[in-house]
Structure formats: C-alpha cells, structure tokens
Amino acid sequence: MPDRRDGLVYVMPQDLRLAVEVATATGRPLLLRGNPGSGKSSLAPYIARRRRWRYYEYVVTSQTRATDLLWTFDGVRRLADAQAARFDGGGGGGGKAFDEDAYIEPGPLWWAFAPKSAAVVAEKTRHARREHGSGDDAASGPHKERWNRNRRVDHAVVLIDEIDKADPDVPNGLLVPLASNGFTVTETGRRVAVEPAARPGAGGPFSRHLVIITTNEERELPQAFLRRCVIASAPEPESCVELVDIAKAHLKARLNKVIAEDVTLAEALADELLSVRREAARDGIRPPSTAEYLDALWACRTLNIAVGDGRWEKLRGLTLVKPQQVRG
Template identity: 55%
Template sequence: MAEPRTAGPDHRDGRVYLSTPETDLAIRVARATGRPLLLRGEPGSGKSSLAPWVAAREKWRYYEHVVTSRTQTQDLMWSFDIVRRFADAPVYAARDEKLDESRYVTPGVLWWAFDRESALRRGAPPPAEPDPTLEPLPLLNRGTKRDGAVVLIDEIDKADPDVPNALLVPLGSREFTVTETGTLVQGAEGSTGNHLVIITTNDERELPAAFLRRCVVLTLPAPDHKRLVEIAQRHLRTYKVAHEHPDPAGLARHLADELQKVRNEAALHGGRPPSTAEYLDTFFACLQLKIVVGDDQWAALCRMTLRKDDQPGWS
C-alpha cells in the first residue's frame, strides 16, 4: 500500500500540470515580450495551477495574490499600516526619535518578484534593517533561484475595473514608487524574461480593452476524456495515496465518462458544469473510501461531488 497522500486537494506546489504545446508557446511569448499571461477558462480548468508549475520547473520563486472585490492595485505592490503608524507616533515623539516609515510597509507580490532584497528590508536602504520581513511561501521558495520569479494574480475579474488598468504601468515598466517612503522598486535591468506574471479570469466581468491589449491571452479549454484520465493518473503517481481500490485506472475512465455526462446535462438545463477539480475530488474520494462504480454509495457520492447544482429533470 502506498504512503498517505502528502498534500491537500488544491496543490499549489507545482508538482503536477499537464501542459500542451499551445500553453508552452504562450509562456515563451509572455517571457519574450515581458507581457503578463492572461489565462481564461472555466473555473477548475487548471488556470491557477499553471503558475506554480512554471515556477517549479524553472526553479524560480513563486508568489500569489488571490483577488477579491476589495482588492486595490496597491495591494499587489505594497500595503501601509497607517493605524499602527499613528499609534506609534506619540511614543517616538516623546522619546524625541524619528519615526521610520519603513517599519509600517508590507511588500506585495510584485515587489517580491521585482526586488526580493529590497522587499526583505521593507525598502529601507542597506544595510539598515529596521524591521525585516519574511518572504511569502518560505518552504516553497526554499532553494529557488534568486533571479527569477513567477507571480500569480488569481481571478482578476473579481476586482473593480480600475484595478486592471492601474496595473498596466507597474507591469509594463516593472517599477513603482512606495508613496509613504519614496522607495523606488525596480526589476533588475535585462531580467524581463526571468519574471512571469500569470493572471487568471473566469470572465465574470469584462476586462478593459487597454488591459487586454497588453496581455498575452490564452484560453484553456475544458479537458476531454483522455486528458482527464491522464490528469488523474499523474496525480495518483505524484501524490502518495493510501488506497486498496481494485481498479484505479478503470475508475478514472468511468469518472471521465460521468463528468462528461453531467456537463452535457448542465448545458441542457442551464446548470453549472463540474470542473476538473471536482473530478479529482470524486476520484480520490473513491480511492480512499473504497467506493466502486455502481455500489450503494456511488450515486450519492456523485451527487455530492459532481451534481452540486442538480436540478429537477436531470437523470
């Protein structure tokens, strides 16, 4: 029996991704032009998995920011703790000491990508280290190359429409100035090809035309039957899973059939089609719980993991 599975269901470690020639070309074009790579596709189609996979393949540093409706452009570059700064000001004034604004700065993902050393110092000039900060995802970034980075900006369509347009200058020039401290953050000269920004969208909101013009755009299609089976087999080989299922390969094929059936029904009845992530959830649940196709738990499991938006009239 294999050892237990070593990671959660949403792996961001970059160990598994089934690339295609078109995906590889899009990555090369983005690197050659220095433009962000905008990934479109259904939720669960693997958009967010590409960035950590590229980082792992290149041994580059990896950073990610999941966008919400409250995200502001500055959040991707830096944040400033104005509340703590105001609270500390009287204390420093009483001691007749100068307040160091750098202490209240937290670098964002673009700062870490463009200039890691400056981010570690919160922008304070060397050798000063007023309040050194920790690099995000330290375990994942251990042993990576210092001169390369991949940034994932996930679900940009959830942000206000002004956010994508406001990103055009820092992404295009690979530099910005921290307002509160005057720190200029710049990417190293000639390192454009060693920095890749991958942005994902579920197309829930139309993106500005100016933003689209400055991106390399790739649409990821929903995987077909063969690709689904390959994805399941790759995950099974990569992440050690304790199971005693009699036929994992047959299970992967049957679940691919079932997924396509539910997707067709969703299209017919206006429901939400299940994704690759839900396919994998069902696959691993069957392995762990020893559920086989057609047994008394099979239909209930599929309702829980695939038919979440089940509607009257669906079979």
C-alpha cells in the first residue's frame, strides 16, 4: 500500500519532521507538496498513530466546497420533512418545530475542533434518519469516532487530500476557520470552536490540532492561502539506499519480517527504478514514483518474478514504464 491510511509506516526525513513540528508549534496548516505517488497522504495517519491523536480525513474533488470540510446540510431531507408536515397539518404545517441540527453532518474540521458537539449533532442526524427510514449512515464517512476510541481526546490530525483539485474558493474559504479554529454553522447559527481540554497539560487550542493539506500542484493555490501555511515537500528518494529503506519498512509493517531475498529484490528494483527515471527524463515521460516502485516490489514478490527473467520486461512495462503518461 503506497499511500497507507493505517499509519503503520512512513519513512520521514529530518527536514519533513521539522516541518511537522513547526506546523504543530505555530498552529498553521502544513501544506505538503509532491508528485503523485510520493506518499503524501500517508504522513497524516502515520503521525496520528504515532502520537495517538484522533484522525480525520477528507479527499477533495472538483465538486468540493469549503463548507464540506466544516459541515454539510441535508436540504433535500429538510424540504421533504417540511412538505410532509404541511400535508399532515392540512396546509399549515401544524405548527411543527424542526430541530435543524438533525439535518447537519459534521465535517472533519468540526470533529477535530469540537468532537463532543460533533457527536451530539451526528447522533441527532442518525436518529432522524432512522425515523425517516433512510438508514443509519450519517456517520459512515471518515469521522466515525469508534476509529479513535483509544486516541488522545484533546488532539487531532486532519488530512485534506489533493486540495489543488478544488476551485480556488475552497482554500480561500478555509482561511478563517483554520486561523481561528472555529466557524459558525449558517443554517443553525451554532458556533463551533475548540472545546476546552479534557486533561491538564494538553496545550493551547492552536497547538492541539495538526492539519495536513496535500497538493500535486496541478493548479496554483491562492497566495493568501500559501502565506498562512507551513510549506514542505514530500521526499523523493534519489538513491538505492533510500528506496531499499522504504521497501524494508513496508515489508516489515506488512509481513513483520524482512528476509535476505526481499532485500536483494528491493535493491534490484531500486536500480531499475533509477534507470527508468533517467530514461524518463531524457524522453519527456513522467518518471515512476515511489508508489510504483512498491507496486513492482509486491508484484515481483507475489508472482515470484525476478529482475531479468522472462516475465520481467512485461511487468516492468506494467509498473515502472508507462509511456502513455507523457508530460504536457
């Protein structure tokens, strides 16, 4: 798994470690740049697991709005309930008062800042959906608190993945919530802010949460947003030693051991990867990433294919050499 979400393994260089510490100390988001397949998305769950902090994530799409990271409002269900109440009441609505919280789904930043209020609102929504007969899936996304039962309640890591896919209004719309550690829910007027620490010594509100935002740099981000981030680059291994160390870490995490044959395979594949990267630079082809190196490793290991045997060239073309991905 090149981009692991289990947090078991991440080989972090010292420069990136310092960037994480600076972002935590300053309360600024960490904007992590890097090529696709460089493992950017694996950093946040790794830190959360190592620190035993709660973990939440959101994968950005072209349809994402800034409020989706804060909350979502089920306007369709709210309208259906209003129409049903009007019908049952003979056209006047019967004087029924609606609990607007029952149409709100807390987003990852709400869960990070204020997990108690997020849990209350999420439970109202679950209950309303059960009564409505639409299932119990209100908290079926990445915000399930049972994932974080054994984590530190006063701290959280949030991954906002691939923000460059979104319209520039999204990073601009996150400036105030990220700077103030809070926001107001438009539909209800509820103010969401960082809840008081449950345990003494948890630290100030701005240093109890780490927001990691990744970008493939397919779209330029607003300068105002960049100014408010700690900016770092995901490591791009440039030597056989670095690549083999990454392979060993993944093998140990997945198999609990690393045997000599695996190291030999990882070394041969590292040599191949660096060779293909040189060819890619010469031919104007996108160079293979660390993720593709790991794909080749697992494929060779599982299918018992060695570098240089009869099936290697085919596998090499399936994992490392992808000439259809020519740079624009």
